[in-house]
Amino acid sequence: MSEYQYFEFLAVDKPLNARMQSEVRKLSTRAVITPTSFTNTYHFGDFRGDPRVMMHKCYDLHIHVxxxxxxxxxxxxxxxxxxxxxxxxxxxxxLTAEATGKHFVFDFTSEDDSADFTEEAEGWMASLARVRDEITMGDLRPLYLGWLAAIGTAQRNEYAFETESEHELEPAVPAGLGDLTGPQQALADYLRIDTHLLAAAREASSALPSKAQATAALRKHIAKLPESTKNRLLLAVAQGRYAAVQAELARVTGDVRRSDHQPRTVVALLDHADRAREAAHRSRGRSAAR
Structure with a gap:
């Protein structure tokens, strides 16, 4: 099979001006570049740019397949x-997080050289882009999925982590893992999260608060805000800085969206998923025998 690499960048908050487009053009003569996107496919050679630098300077999302x-x-x-x-x-x-100015850049990576491959990378950005909005709004499910995909690497590669890492505790489990949004399900698929591992994680995840509960909590908080804060937030909205305002207000309901449970160890989660996988295999075997 010939080499295949797909690169795509997306600018959401601030489109690139002519000068910035000219700068990124220097990185590839064949890329399709618009004020909001940079896309290129390689069947030979390699991309000359540094995705990390491009994210810091120009873009809000990036995929590489x-x-x-x-x-x-x-x-x-x-x-x-x-x-x-x-x-x-x-x-x-x-899964890494890097602070850059007024932003965090999260870097999710999944490696599996045994996976089947089809050249359909062009559709992933459309499926995944709204994950950014969800994280901005304080939804921690995408980050938990990234953590889950990371520990799931041990199922494909027993040498992925040091032995002592197996006894580390999971981070706070967000509510709603049993009711993932479309972008979150796409993220789980993109990161190749094992279905049995995801099912094990869901057992500690409570249901999301209803829309009425979340609205009531937000309304109560807004009513208590000083007038100066309300004016500041309203000015930010008028200037188009919706994301910053959403992020600030989202922290109000953030604690409501977290499950209250005893954290599990990495090895406990992996063992639970292994038992479920073995049980499903035995069940399929009995069905086939019948």
Whole structure:
């Protein structure tokens, strides 16, 4: 099979001006570049740019897909959206968080050189882009999925982590893992999360609060805000800085969306998933025998 690499970048908050487009053009003569996107496919050679630098300077989302099993997603969100929790879900090198100015850049990576491959990377960005909005709004499910995909690497590669890492505790389990949004399900698929591992994780996840409960909590909080804060937030909205305002208000309902449970160890989660997988295999065997 010939080499295949797909690169795509997306600018959401601030489109690139002519000068910035000219700068990124220097990185590839064949890329399709618009004020909001950069896309290129390689069947030979390699991309001359540094995705990390491009995310810092120009873009809000990035995907990289190869035919040797790499799937990478980078997401840039306002730092205030995740104050105090950004590092809780990181598992180097599979999910990292880097502070850059007023933002965090999350870097999700899945490696599986044994996976089947089809050249359909062009559709992933459309499926995954709204994950950024969800993280900005304080939804921690995408970050937990990134953590879960990272520890799931041990199912494919027993040498992925040091032995002592198996006894580390999971981060806070967000509510609603049993009711993933479309972008979150796409993220689980993109990161190749084992269905039995995801099912095991869901057992500790409570249901999401109803829309009425979330609205009531937000209304109560807004009523208590000083007038100066309300004016500041309203001015930010008028100036188009919706994400920053959403992130600040989202922190109000963030605690409501977390499940209250005893954290499990990595090895306990993996063992639970293994038992479920073995039980499903035996059940399929009995069905086939009948």
């Amino acid at each position: 190869t035919n040797w099993g790499t799937r990478r997603l980078m997401v840039k969100v306002p730092a205030e959206a995740l104050s105090g929790v950004a590092d809780d879900y990181t598992v180097d090198p599979y």
